[in-house]
Amino acid sequence: MKRYCEECKKEVETTIVTKKESYNVCGEMIDVNAQVLVCAECGEELFSEELDNATLINAYNEYRRRHKLLLPEEIKEIRQQYGLSQRGFSKLLNWGDKTICRYENGSLQDRAHNSLLIFLKNPENMRSYLTENEIDIDEKQKTKLLDIVERLEQNLEYRENRKFFDEFFSETPCEENGFKGFDYEKLCAMVLFFANKSTELLKTKLMKLLNYSDMIFYKENGISISGLRYAHLPYGPVPENFDMLFGRMAADHLAHIEVAYDNGYEKHQVIPECDMPKGVLSDEEKDVLERIYLKFKDFGSVDISNYSHKEKGYIATKQGEIISYSYAKDICLN
Ligand SMILES: [Zn+2]
Incomplete structure (x- = not known):
């Protein structure tokens, strides 16, 4: 996103950096990892209401955790x-x-x-x-x-x-979850977005689409959409506890997995049971999903798996390890 930089006196490209900041909450100093928008040319900090609010919420939540206060x-x-x-x-x-x-x-x-x-x-x-x-x-x-x-x-x-x-909800925002506590509603909306748009969506492909959506949104906004953590598995990055979450979605009649046979191979198809709910995802979030959908529209499950294997975050992690959102900066879709 382009912004005006007072130092450079012109419109500049921006990046998001993480730095430690201290906040005074009820007379107590709380250290948090803050996401800050900076000028890509001179490094000057630029104002971002969204990021500042997110940092303040993190500081308050850290205070809540220390004092056993409900979120x-x-x-x-x-x-x-x-x-x-x-x-x-x-x-x-x-x-x-x-x-x-x-x-x-x-x-x-x-x-x-x-x-x-x-x-x-x-x-x-x-x-x-x-x-x-x-x-x-x-x-x-x-x-x-x-x-x-x-x-x-x-x-x-x-x-x-x-x-x-x-x-899930008690998770501290950090680089593993894209600085966001897990959001079940957003995850369901993401799944329904992709499942309703595709003529046939296989589970393995869905997991990659979710991963790319969260990573790209994080790269551009400093926060993930779903708050999911992704683990390095043989077929690419996979959301943690995905089968459990999918069981939950099936019980809620949102979407389920159907097993079909194709030339002796098992196919796990994602079947949506309703439309994507309105008002759950922001326009910016939907824009990222749309771009990811178009990019991978003609990729089969195997193609997208192979593609995701070339990502730095995948190469740098071992089997079973969580792939940090800090690798999002290395992802390039073009
Ligand atoms: Zn500047």
Whole structure:
């Protein structure tokens, strides 16, 4: 992306570099790896609201980890599991109308509030909160909420899923995940984008398309799309835990794998079950997916595997190792 550089007094090419920065969060100095936009000619730092915000969020999240505070998305998950609106949840907790909304948007939460949220994450605790406290909701809402609590308690799968997603979401942004915590919604949108556009999409090809999309978006914006980590496997870079994630997508009726036989060979086809959801991917993200799609449109699974074997990140890593996004700068699609 081209920008105006005050030092060079002209439009210049830019690059993104990583550097250590310290932020003061609630009186505590937090060191983070910041992604900074610089002039490619003189190295002068240029302002980028997107990167600055991402760095600030990383600093806040690091502070949260140190103090065992819930992350904004964890607060959102707790609220959503009870089917409550932000305002409704605030009201139930006797907090100000906007409190939950602010927390979910990244404001640091009060310690006492944090403890109550952790307590209420467990449906059994929510049940006692609802029955033993004087709360400001009408009987009808209360009955509805108790129904949800009961369903959650009975649902064993619920516990498994929480455990499964917690493992991904608790990841620290770093070079292995493209400075982004795993985003399941974005991953599903990416899969549906490619699966709906292609007449036939094989699983091995999809994995390469995802990898190139994340890498190129990282190269241009300093952050990945999905937050996936990619491992070096014999057929090229493969998203970590991909089969588990795909099982999850099949259970959610988004897409599944169908095994077909072609001259005695097994083919694993990706079958979409719905359109790509609107509003999940930004225009910039969709633009990268479109370019990757066009570049590899006529490549078979074998062609794209061979192509990806020539990437520096693949050559420099051993079997099973994670391929860092820092190799994205060496990828060239032309
Ligand atoms: Zn310059």
